[in-house]
Amino acid sequence: MALNPTPFDSDAADGTTHHIIRMKPDGSGKQELVNAHWGTNPRFSDGVEYRFVRSEGKTFPSHRCLVPVSDFRMKVGSKNYRVTRDDGNHFYLAGVWEPAMAGWPLAFRVITVAANPDVERYQDRHGAMIERRQVMDWLSAKVPEYELLVTPPAHVFFVEELGSPTKRKPSQTRMLL
Numbered sequence: 779m780a781l782n783p784t785p786f787d788s789d790a791a792d793g794t795t796h797h798i799i800r801m802k803p804d805g806s807g808k809q810e811l812v813n814a815h816w817g818t819n820p821r822f823s824d825g826v827e828y829r830f831v832r833s834e835g836k837t838f839p840s841h842r843c844l845v846p847v848s849d850f851r852m853k854v855g856s857k858n859y860r861v862t863r864d865d866g867n868h869f870y871l872a873g874v875w876e877p878a879m880a881g882w883p884l885a886f887r888v889i890t891v892a893a894n895p896d897v898e899r900y901q902d903r904h905g906a907m908i909e910r911r912q913v914m915d916w917l918s919a920k921v922p923e924y925e926l927l928v929t930p931p932a933h934v935f936f937v938e939e940l941g942s943p944t945k946r947k948p949s950q951t952r953m954l955l
Contacts, residue, residue: 781797784848785849794815795815799846800841814875819876819882831887844872850871851940852897852904857939859937860937869909872908874887889905891927896932906928
């Protein structure tokens with residue numbers, strides 16, 4: 779399966795959709811790429827649409843998914859930043875999906891971890907990154923969360939202000955699963 783990962787904007791408008799990768803719910807053990815709404819159904823959470831879930835103290839035994847991204851965006855004050863992998867490769871954010879119900883579409887939330895040293899000067903959390911070698915470990919739910927949902931070490935991310943000219947390494951253009 780080949781795909782073109784896109785930026786993930788944590789300040790995206792309500793109703794935003796994104797591609798996610800999940801195990802097919804039919805029990806076939808196969809992966810599928812589907813488009814899903816970012817955020818939970820507010821009818822089942824006291825009127826609040828949750829977009830993130832903290833990793834600490836939680837287990838995710840089912841409904842795990844991956845959000846393929848080229849980078850993630852963050853806003854600090856009036857400045858916008860792009861966070862890419864320092865090596866230029868695309869990556870996955872860990873997530874959990876919810877089935878469509880009560881008129882709400884298939885949806886997902888991004889799981890967060892404490893920010894790594896590259897990002898913590900801008901914000902205190904970011905999406906949990908899943909490495910390519912960990913894709914099936916995450917999707918199959920056979921590896922415990924505490925082994926996968928970890929804060930990356932320093933020098934994994936490159937943070938740049940959007941609109942600022944910077945020299946970057948060539949980046950990957952497509953992702954293969």
